[in-house]
Amino acid sequence: MLQLPPLSLYIHIPWCIEKCPYCDFNSHKLQGKIPEEAYLSALIDDLKIDLVYAQGRILDTIFIGGGTPSLISPKGISWLLTEIQHKIAFKKDIEITLEANPGTLENAKIAAFKEAGISRFSFGVQSFQAEKLKRLGRIHNTEDAIRAAEQAKKCSIKTFNLDLMHGLPEQSITDALSDLQQAISLQPTHISWYQLTIEPNTQYFSHPPTLPDDDLLWEIQEAGQQLLAKNNYIQYEISGYCKKGFECLHNLNYWSFSDYIGIGCGAHGKLTLPLENKIIRTVKVKHPKGYLQTERSFLDKSEHVALTDLAFEYMLNRLRLFAPIPFTEFEAYTGLSLESIDLPISQAIHKKLLIKKQDHWLVTDLGHRYLNDLLQLFI
Template sequence: MLTLPPLSLYIHIPWCVQKCPYCDFNSHGQNGELPQQEYVDALIQDLEQDLHYVQGRQLHTIFIGGGTPSLFEAAQIKRLLSSINERIPFSEQIEITMEANPGTLEHDDFEAYCQAGITRLSIGVQSFSTDKLNLLGRIHDKCEAKVAAEKALSSGYQSFNLDLMHGLPNQSFEEAMADIETAARLSPPHLSWYQLTIEQNTLFHSKPPQLPDDEALWHIYEQGQQKLAALGYEQYEISAYAKPGYQCQHNINYWQFGDYLGIGCGAHGKITLLAQDQILRTVKIKHPKGYLAADKFTFDTTEVSKDERPLEYLMNRFRLMSAIPKIEFEQRTGLPHQVITDGIEAAKDKKLLCETKTHWELTAKGKMFVNELLSQFC
């Protein structure tokens, strides 16, 4: 039976200092003074229009992404969070994450963002190599990255994350391992470590850099996994590693097919409507000019049909390393778990999945070949 899952909120702030050549997110280079007051006003109106989706729930997590949200003053972030809390109650243990780039954080503002209500920072370091940072178009250097992490550690946040990439242009195995070691010395409770991929509509797609070959990439990945485990980081998601108790609850809600409102330019949402037996996906107006001029902020709303729900759930849930309760499948999709029996049996035959009376669990092979696993359910 379909049940209401936990509710999160994603907030998109689309501006950054400059567009990175690998980035395909909805981000726009800063051109003059940012309309901070006007944009926060619009975000509050956007939320107002989505309040009927709350259905009596509390917010368990908020994630402010971008772009570069740390371009906004702490006072505006505080006003935004206060306005949200006036409209939707926060859970006692709410996790509120804000993305930040070392090159845009004035170091005295770390405590101000914490006092504004941010409980967790996600800092986009990407690499500690000056050469690699230049190739990636980043505006910070390795010293700024280290200072940002040190400030996050000492400013009262409950947790912080460092974003690292591997498989960078001309990156050697030694450089990739050095990035992990440097990051670990800064004691982040959480690390995101993911491979650079070339996406369409990016500068790297039109002018591809020289990347490590497949054999080198596999060696980096395999040894990096071992190094992170030895340093005390548990892999709980495909590209996320945490010390015990510091997993990102917002992302876990995504991957468990939870609900989330999405406000801001191009923000996506996923909502369960119990009375209508529906699951909806929402998308907001993408461009800042159109968004700021809008009376209604939703660009598109589509229903996830019952036929689509199993694959949609599994595409998300297979990102997590933990076992999958069969009851969770039924509660999040509103369907009996037997509807995917054929796919489960095919995955078991290929040693991609194992099964108990109450759970399914990815095997080591299944965790390595998630796309092949998903193909059993198409």
């Protein structure tokens, strides 16, 4: 039978100063001033409707993403978090993350966000090289990125992440490792380091840039992982590296197939309903104009995850993590029996992609390298 997993909250802020050519997230170039008060009020109304899905749980983590959430004022963030806590209890020492573009952080703004309740920052750096930042359409420069990290340390922020991409247009291995070394030198507690991919409905999809070939990408990946390990960054998921004890708890919640309420334009939610023995996924109205129309629902669609898709959906998330996969977690969070996946598990073990222990599975190094092949077994 399905059991209730931990619960998180995702909040989407949809506006950006510029739309990056590689970005396929639900973000909209800012035209004029953000309707901050109206939008924050709408977020609370959205949450009120979804509180029924909390089912007695408290919030373990909150993640404010986008878009560019740091365009919202610290005062607005403070009001929002206070209102949320009036509606649902927070876990003690709750992790509250704010995504921030270094180009939107004036002096003292990080300190003000900390005062508002933010305990973790994720800075969208992508690269420290001026030419690469220009190609990526970023509004910040190298100095902005360095300043953001230094300010976070100066303000004694508990933990902060630097978001960095590799496999950039015409990027050499020297360029990629230089970016990574610069990030490491700033001593963040967490680094998200992932490969640029070309997604549909982006400028890069319509006008593809020249990207490194597969052999070079693999060289970059191997050299970068060695550099991170040498500097005591532990890889705990496919693109997540951290100092010991500084994993992103919100991301761990996602990849563990736990629940999350999603509020804001285009926000996704994943919710367990034990009494109905089903899991649903929700998506909110994508465009700010539609989302702010008081006469229409915030909900764009709600779908029941088919029983035949549950094993794949669980593995799609859980296999990203480098931690053991307990048998009991699979049964509790999917409602399925272990026998229901005997065939794909046996195939994965035979292909040396998985190892089966007494009470858990482990993804092998080969399994992490050929993760898509491993996932295909569960379709």
